[in-house]
Amino acid sequence: MSEPVRGLVVSHATLAEGMVQSVRQISGAPEDALRAVSNEGCGPERLQASVLEALGEGPGIVFTDLPSGSCAFAARRLSVDRPDTAVVCGVNLPMLLDFVFHRELPLPELVDRLVTKGKSAITGQCREGAVHADRAASR
Template sequence: MSSNARAIVVGHGSFPEGMIGAVELITGRGDMFVAVSNYGLSGEDIEARLRGTAAETGVRVFFSDLPAGSAAMAVRRFLRDHSDCVLVTGANLAALLEFAFQQDLTPLEAARQAAAKGRLALIVNGDPP
């Protein structure tokens, strides 16, 4: 795990690794994220892995793929005991890139800004009949 870690990306299958890989290709800053996949894990196992990863890295920001998937629910249980942590759900590449570029902000401030950027990136183009 990187000592530069500022956030954990958690989600289904290879979503975490794929998102972090894309951030690395675009910015070279993939090491500020730690991937945690829920693949093959129970809810309790996901939560245990998240707790261990957060304790090892000191990370207080989590990005998840879905707002109510098993990964996000495990983070929500973790948050009950850690009011100094935040979860950004529905994470997309725009949000992670924004977070990566906001190194001058605290991780919590950067997470808020990343969530706003991620929302703005969702656009429907075209006007089909």
């Protein structure tokens, strides 16, 4: 059996830490499954070094808050030299929860699954839809 994929959430300010703590509280995932890095106070080189250190060895996915900016740039630069590393931008909580329960999947399959899960978790409604606010139906 291959090594489970590690996850790293990289974000602006404290968003990553909050998301990782939420995932651990909800799922009971072990600390080595998902970690957090903030770009706060980091220049490009320092941020990339922090991401590399936190990711460790083996297959990994770097989740970023935005598709551009320092977090995504550092993740993409790092992934060039690490063929077993993927980058997923626009992270959300449903995506991370799905990750911790399916990290044994092959990296390409896992990335496709997580992007689908993240997109499907985004729903919206206007005031007219609030009549049925107690229903968990997507619109």
